[in-house]
Amino acid sequence: DAGVTQSPTHLIKTRGQQVTLRCSPISGHKSVSWYQQVLGQGPQFIFQYYEKEERGRGNFPDRFSARQFPNYSSELNVNALLLGDSALYLCASSLEGLLRVGEKLFFGSGTQLSVL
Amino acid sequence: GESVGLHLPTLSVQEGDNSIINCAYSNSASDYFIWYKQESGKGPQFIIDIRSNMDKRQGQRVTVLLNKTVKHLSLQIAATQPGDSAVYFCAESFNTDKLIFGTGTRLQVFP
Numbered sequence: 001d002a003g004v005t006q007s008p009t010h011l012i013k014t015r016g017q018q019v020t021l022r023c024s025p026i027s028g029h030k031s032v033s034w035y036q037q038v039l040g041q042g043p044q045f046i047f048q049y050y051e052k053e054e055r056g057r058g059n060f061p062d063r064f065s066a067r068q069f070p071n072y073s074s075e076l077n078v079n080a081l082l083l084g085d086s087a088l089y090l091c092a093s094s095l096e097g098l099l100r101v102g103e104k105l106f107f108g109s110g111t112q113l114s115v116l
Numbered sequence: 117g118e119s120v121g122l123h124l125p126t127l128s129v130q131e132g133d134n135s136i137i138n139c140a141y142s143n144s145a146s147d148y149f150i151w152y153k154q155e156s157g158k159g160p161q162f163i164i165d166i167r168s169n170m171d172k173r174q175g176q177r178v179t180v181l182l183n184k185t186v187k188h189l190s191l192q193i194a195a196t197q198p199g200d201s202a203v204y205f206c207a208e209s210f211n212t213d214k215l216i217f218g219t220g221t222r223l224q225v226f227p
Contacts, residue, residue, distance in 0.1 A: 004159070024166065033214070040124060042205050042217030043160065056214050090159050097213045099148060107152075107159030 002027070004108035006091050012063050012114045021111045022075045023091030031055070031097030033105065034066055034073040037088040049074055050097045078113075086115045124203060126222040131223045135193040137221045139206030144187055145170070146208035150192045150215065151180060155202045158205075163204075 005024045013019050025032050031050040035043035045058040049068035068074045072093075078085055088110040094103045118185075129135045141149065147168040152160035166173045166180045173180050179192040189206050203222050207215040 031213070035215075040219075042207070043215075044217070045214040048213055056212065067140055092159075094213075099209055099213045099215070100211060104162055104165070105150075106162065108184065109157065109159045 004091055004093050004106055006089075006108040006111050009109070010112045010114075012116060014116050015081055015083060017081050017115075018079045019081060019113060020075065021075070021078075021089050021091075021092075021113070023074045023108060025072050025074070025091075025093030026106055029093035029095055029106075030072050031094045032068055032072065033082050033092045033094075033096060034074070034076045035090040035092065035099070035107075036060075037090055037110070039087070043090055044075070048097055055097060081115045086113060088112050124140050124222045126175050128224045128226060129196050131196060131198060133196055133226050135191075135196045135200070135223060135225075137190075137193075137201050137204050137223065139189040139218050139221075141187050141189055141206065141208045141218070142216065143208060143210050144184070146205060146210045146216075148162045149180070149182060149189050150207045150209075150210040151178075151189075151201045152205045152207060153200075154205060160205060166208075173226070196223075198225050198227070 033048040034046040037043040047066045048056040052068045063079045066076045090110045092105045092107045117136045148165045148166040151163040154160045181190045203220045207222045
């Protein structure tokens with residue numbers, strides 16, 4: 001079975017542009033989460049979606065948005081890119097997003113975004 | 117792929133030795149803890165988890181210890197192998213489905 005897949009793997013944008021990152025969860029998983037990983041740091045939570053609804057949001061500006069589709073895939077959008085948005089963007093999936101009751105979170109390999 | 121961390125704390129061990137990676141977590145109310153392994157160019161890979169009602173859990177060649185009194189988590193890897201070389205992150209969660217990650221430790225295994 002395929003794991004969490006993300007596209008593209010690498011992306012280069014310039015300041016002020018907009019970007020869309022895509023994620024397909026593990027088959028059967030209904031929850032998708034997005035994390036940002038700046039070089040040298042641990043991943044930081046951006047969003048969680050379950051059944052197309054936003055279940056959680058981290059401390060990120062409104063320039064960041066996401067959505068989940070009926071097939072449970074997800075997109076992360078970032079508008080008005082800043083240099084500081086350069087990072088590895090990770091998508092993770094779980095069955096129903098219920099880590100508190102024993103589910104596990106599985107990560108994709110990420111999209112490396114460079115903003116010039 | 118790009119390295120996930122260029123200035124992380126580094127633990128260097130000889131192949132075959134045991135490794136101990138430590139983590140101080142931030143929230144005394146956190147009730148779920150996980151260790152992830154991240155190789156260059158890849159996403160974090162689940163290693164082992166533990167809930168706050170336990171103080172020790174063992175997996176295959178790995179053991180996680182939780183000390184809630186001092187908010188400390190450790191990962192022990194037995195008979196460390198070259199394939200264990202990676203960055204290791206601890207993560208915590210409190211009654212929620214989002215994870216808070218630590219800064220990571222780079223494990224280097226030399227022959």
